[in-house]
Structures are given as C-alpha cells and as structure tokens.
Amino acid sequence: MSEHTIEFRVYYEDTDAGGIVYHARYLAFAERARTEAIRAMGMPVSELLRDYGLVFVVRDARLTYRTPLRLDDILCVTTRLLRLGAASCVLGQTVTREGVVSAEIEVGLACVRASDGYPARFPPNWRDLLQKLAVKD
Secondary structure, eight states: OOOEEEEEEOOGGGBOTTSBBOTTHHHHHHHHHHHHHHHHTTOOHHHHHHHHSEEEEEEEEEEEEOSOOBTTOEEEEEEEEEEEOSSEEEEEEEEEETTEEEEEEEEEEEEEETTTOOBOOOOHHHHHHHHTTBOOO
C-alpha cells in the first residue's frame, strides 16, 4: 500500500443553505479518511491508546479549496504520508469528485501521551504502519 483511497457521499448535514459542502466538513471527511487508512493497514487507532497510552492530535492543517462539492456528490479522499518524524507526521489528502480536485489538505499530526498531552515517539510498529502510506517514487 502506498496511499489509501475511500469514498463518501455528501449528505444534507454536510451542506450549507445553498447545498454546497460547508468548509469545515472537509476536515471531517479528512479525519474519517485518515482513520480508515490506518484501519485498512491492520491497526485501528484505538489500539494506539489501548496498547501504548498514546493518541494522535492535529497539530496544524492547511486546506486549499478548488471546486465545490454539492449535496449527493460522491467524493473520494486519498491519503498519503508526506513526512514522518519521531513523534509527528504530515499527511497529504486530496478530495476529488469524478477525478476533479475539490480540495487539498495537508495535516500535521503529533503523537502524544493521553495522560498528560506531552509528545511521545511513535512505537516502532506504528512507524512501520505509517510508512506504508508513503508514496514510492
């Protein structure tokens, strides 16, 4: 696996009064896609907390909107690893509809201890898991 792709449908709750996807919903679609990408590689994020007492937190996010999504559209979110550090990573996510880019998202995640919020290194098996999302040249 070098990237993960998943589809979602746009529901009424995702749109504004004009039937266009509300800007903050792109972050929700991206969050679901990241969670499913990790699950597809064999480890749900709940295991990071259960086994190590660690969680992912969003450190920063940058969104670039290209074309709007509308009610009932089927969107596709592709997730890939851009950078991997000892206790953080940056994922690139592209939201498309029928092959047309709707939004590009770059999200920085930090690995922190749930008990106190301090940064912690990724466990080796989680580093390996995240590395699977790296696009090979």
